[in-house]
Amino acid sequence: MLSPADRALAALLPAGVLRDPGPAYTEEPRGRWQGQAGLVAAPRDTYECAAIIRACAAARVAVVPRGGGTGLVGGQVMPDGPAPLVLSLERLTAIRDLFPDEGVMIADAGVTLQAARQAAADVGRQFPLSLASQGTAQIGGVLSTNAGGVNVLRYGNARALCLGIxxxxxxxxxxxxxxxxxxxxxxxxxxxxxxxxxxxxGIITAASLVLAPVPAETGVAMLVVDSPKAALSLLSLAQARMAGGVTAFELISGQSLHFLDAAFPDMRQPFADRPDWLVLIEVGLPAGLPADAALEGLFIAGSEAGLVHDGVIAQSGQQAAGLWALREHIPLANRHVGAIASHDISLPLSRVAGFIDDAGAMLAGFGDMRVNCFGHLGDGNLHYNLFPAPGRTRDDYVDIRRDLSRRIHEMVVAQGGSFSAEHGVGRLKAADLARWADPVRLAAMRAIKGALDPLGIMNPGAVLA
Amino acid sequence: MLSPADRALAALLPAGVLRDPGPAYTEEPRGRWQGQAGLVAAPRDTYECAAIIRACAAARVAVVPRGGGTGLVGGQVMPDGPAPLVLSLERLTAIRDLFPDEGVMIADAGVTLQAARQAAADVGRQFPLSLASQGTAQIGGVLSTNAGGVNVLRYGNARALCLGIxxxxxxxxxxxxxxxxxxxxxxxxxxxxxxxxxxxxGIITAASLVLAPVPAETGVAMLVVDSPKAALSLLSLAQARMAGGVTAFELISGQSLHFLDAAFPDMRQPFADRPDWLVLIEVGLPAGLPADAALEGLFIAGSEAGLVHDGVIAQSGQQAAGLWALREHIPLANRHVGAIASHDISLPLSRVAGFIDDAGAMLAGFGDMRVNCFGHLGDGNLHYNLFPAPGRTRDDYVDIRRDLSRRIHEMVVAQGGSFSAEHGVGRLKAADLARWADPVRLAAMRAIKGALDPLGIMNPGAVLA
Known part of the structure; x- marks a missing residue:
């Protein structure tokens, strides 16, 4: 039963855009909030999308845009205030145009990242943005959140892969x-x-995306290092040798490996002794330089420099996929344990190792817990997640949870780092932004918001609290 | 002798920032406009820069920021209206910090591009933005204009090389x-x-810049192709083989070579017969893949595909510099002839060859003239410049000059191209922007300008007419 206000708004909308407001439109993956939806509208084209926005402006109803709904900071759900209209891009699913020779694809906002990647692959190119949630995440959403993922080191984040909107x-x-x-x-x-x-x-309805050439040679290795510091030295060495050919450089902790053991006991791990630190390195190289030879050269140079102690180089695509699977299952293994708190942080590269040491020491003062620190080391982007000590539960930490996160974010910001490297601000971190952003930058953001959205109808409460 | 208004403004400025307003502060390189300067102020630090802006805001005096003054679209000179204050960044010349391990440099706005490049080289890195005017152009200016140059294909334009401001x-x-x-x-x-x-x-006073690793192997070749279409096919081939290792891909026309002959008769050219079209290709490759071998492989593959007919591969750094010198002297050779009109255009890659054909046919209808079409083909960015037929002068074309440019820009825009690929809008192309920009985008630009600069003091007349 629609409220009178929603009924009035519904009358202003294009025919046929309304959807049943089910939970799929008001949930977010971590279950932190329950969103609301007075109406759910799914336009069939850009004109209908524009008509919906005009109707909401006329009715002074807030609009919450929704892509795949996989965002981790609550940008896609509005729990408070008058119920908004949820505008779903799910019906804008066309790949409008493909220009393989140009390396360009024009895709509607509702195309899933996976579908976009497949369309690129079908014409012998790659769309190099790659995320765990790519089967569900949509192009409009990954652009609106400037999503990152595992290949940012070489290809940049979503922003760097977009030529026009x-x-x-x-x-x-x-x-x-x-x-x-x-x-x-x-x-x-x-x-x-x-x-x-x-x-x-505003709402991105379509984008012109960069399709990169597929490198002639690709390879994957997993190398054992002593410490994050050694991993960073290895990154420098790899970048000096590979001329931009390092497409991923991921840090994996011994804690990650133990969590994988617990959650996925059948998953094969390459090192029986579960080293303290591993890096997963992926390269894309020119014709004439076999990837395994290049990775072997790196392994030898890294060993001679005392940085690398052991390692495996994938000898087939299947082996490469197996190494990647370890990395990709870490978030699932984490969920199996249940985090006390998660942090999507980035640091200047030269501050990463010191931060890991200092944060570990700081946490020791809060009592027993486990840290799983892993992620996109090549970008200085760590997922720094805290877990209960064995035998305890996350509820045991409920009183200190906020404090822990606050202290970690303070340490990150003090080192010139970011409290949200790739997930965005959404509603979860709007207060953090207000606290830590340069005040002049924040005021300029508010001025721009006021100039482009004077009625304040576009996703109110997200980013700017 | 200062006017009363300038005297009043001068009294509001920090002590010691005023400079003698000489022609160096009011000229632009093509001599199209004579700028004005009521006062010239050169702050010694960011605080003084801010104080100058506040004083101008209080006095309602326009500010024209000035870097190296090498811009080609009149953004740095204000010829009309009440005389502005010219704010020169020339005293902000510190490299504030260098982080070679991070690949980051923090430079003041007044550091010349060449000094920034040298500072990077001194620590074994590269700042990969490279322009003809780099000895004079300053970091603040290259960022404010999002400058391009010869290595955009691999490293992006100025925007892609800046992490913070x-x-x-x-x-x-x-x-x-x-x-x-x-x-x-x-x-x-x-x-x-x-x-x-x-x-x-606003005025960028300092920037955090990306320093890229220097590739282990670098090489340069100059290859003869039949047509721009063949050059573009060769580009695809090169990118498929080199995994992102193509750092420059420049088109040079036979007309360029003839102009070089006339202006620089002592300059050695590699091909006695002055081919119709050449490409200059530069690669940066991983350790283990010698650049001359990779370029030879490309030459053979290009020949087998019928794309390449002749070529030279530089066998030394000196030979590579000699090939680059040909490319870099083209603008000087052009100046020697004297252009009727110049165009800094970009096109979707698949439209470049058709545009060159169509524009040539269109120009034939205007009578005899010579076209020198050259530039950053890898980016779809051409410098499409028109010159008098032999024996005639640019004055003979004065009546059709505007019409010619208008027609060329119309053709470019109709193909989804840009009327200003890398030079910016400035004052020269503000009317073009008003004519061709999407009106909604233009209105949003004006709204943002109004929100951030409600008094309209920042470089009025540039970009938004």
């Missing part, structure tokens, strides 16, 4: 800027402003 | 965002908004 602005007008150009210096960079704005400045 | 906003407040992070998703991307805004939204 089409978007509905809060006024309900359509901005058409689906350029396929590598260079275009004609005015302010509104594309990059909307990318990462988490739906608070 | 410090800037004085039009309010006179200092935004501090000199992050050294590869990943940071905490709010709107104001960095990329100020980059490319040409001083109309």
């Amino acid at each position: 089409e978007a509905v602005l809060p006024s309900g007008e359509v901005m058409r800027d689906l350029k396929r150009l590598r260079k275009d210096n004609t005015g302010y960079d509104l594309r990059d402003l909307l990318i990462g704005a988490e739906g608070t400045l | 410090e800037a004085v906003l039009p309010s006179g407040e200092v935004m501090r965002d000199l992050k050294r992070l590869r990943k940071d998703n905490t709010g709107y991307d104001l960095r990329d908004l100020l980059i490319g805004a040409e001083g109309t939204l």
Whole structure:
């Protein structure tokens, strides 16, 4: 039964856009919030999307844009205030155009990341953004959150892979800027402003995306190192040798391996002794340089420099997939244990090792717990997650949870780091942004929000609290 | 002798910032405009820069920021209206910090591009932005104009090489965002908004810049192709083989070679017969893959595919520099002839060859002239310049000059291209932007300008006419 206000709004919408407001439109993956939806509308094209925004503006109803709903900071759910209209991009699923020779694809916002990757592969190219949630996450969402993933080191985050966008602005007008150009210096960079704005400045309805060539040679290795510091020295060595060919450089902790053992006992691990630190390195190399030879050269150079103690180089695509599977199952293994608190942080590369030491020492003062520190070391981006000591549960830590996160974020910010490297701000970290962002930058953000969305209807409460 | 208004403003400025307003502060390299300067102020630090902006805001005097003054679209000179204060960044010349292990440098806005490149080289890294004017152009200017150059294909333009900025906003407040992070998703991307805004939204006073590893192997070749279409096929082939290792891919026309002959008769050219089309290709490759072997492999594959007819591969750094010198002297050779009109355009890669054909046919209808089409083909960015037929002068074309440019820009825009690929908008192309930009995008630009610079003091007339 619709409220009178929702009934009035529904009358303003294009015919046929309303959907039944089920839980799929109001949930987020970690279950932190229950969102609300007065109405759920799913436009069939950009014009309908614009008409919905205009109707919401006229009715002064907030709009919460929704892609795949996989975001981890609550940008896709509005738990408080008058119930919003949830605008789902699920019906905008066309790959509008593919230009393999140009290395460009134009995709609707509702295309899943996996479908976009497949479309690229089908024409002999790659769309190099890769995330655990790619089967569900949608192009509009990964752009709106400037998503990262495992190949940022080589290919950049979502922002770096987008040449142009089409978007509905809060006024309900359509901005058409689906350029396929590598260079275009004609005015302010509104594309990059909307990318990462988490739906608070408009709704991206389509994007012009970079398709990269597939490297002639690819390879994967897993190398044992003594410490994060050694891992970072190995990264420098690898980058000096590989000329930009390092496509992923992931840190895995001994704690990760133990959690994998517990959650996935049948999963084969390459090192019987579960080393304290591993790196997973992936390379993409030119024709004429076999990847296993290049990785072997790195292994030897790393060993001679005292950085690498053991290692495996995948001898087949299947072996490479097996090594990647270990990395990709870490978040699932973590969920199996149940985290006290998770942190998606980044640091200047030269501060990473010191931070890991200092944070460990700080946490020791809070009593027994386990730390699983892993992630995109090549980008200085760590997932720094805390777990109960064996035999205890996360409930035992409920009183100190906020304090722990606060202290970790303080240490990160003091080192010039970020309290949200790749997940965004959403609603979970809006207070953190207000606390830690440069006040002049924050004021400029508010001025821009006010200028583009004077009614404040676009995803209110996200990013800017 | 200062006017009363300038005297009043001067009294508000920090002591010691005023400079003698000589022609060096009011000229631009092509001599299209004569700028004005009521006062010239050169702050010694960011605080003084902020104080100057606050004084100008109080006095309602326009500010024209000035870096090296090498811009080609008049962004650095204000010829009309009340005389502005020219704010020169020339005294902000510190490399504040170098982090070779991180691949980061923090440089003041007034550091020349060449000094920044040298500082990177001194620590075994590279700052890969490279322009003809790098001895004079300054970091603040190259960021404010999002400068391009010859290595955009591999390393991106200025925007892609900047991790963070410090800037004085039009309010006179200092935004501090000199992050050294590869990943940071905490709010709107104001960095990329100020980059490319040409001083109309604030003044970049310092930047955190990416220093890339120097590739283990580098090489240069010059290859003869039949046509721009063949050059583009060769580009695809090269990118498929080199896994991102193509660092430059420049098109050179037979007309370029003839102009070089006329202007620099002593300069050695590798092909006696002056081919119609050449490409200059530069690669940066991993250890273990000698560049000359990789380029030879490309030459053979290109020949087998019928794309390449002749070529030279540099056998030494000196030979490589000689090939690059040919490319770099083309603008000077052009100046020697005197262009009727120049165009800094970009096109979707698959439209480049067709555009060159169609534009040539269109120009034939305007009578005899010579076209020199050259530039950053790998980025789809051409410098498409028109010259008088032999025996005629540019004055003979004065009546059709505007029409010619208009027609070329129309053709470019119709193909989804840009009328300013790397030079920016400035004052020269502000009317073009107003004509061709998506109106919704343009309105959003104006809204942002109004929100951040409500008094309209920052470089008025540039970008937004």
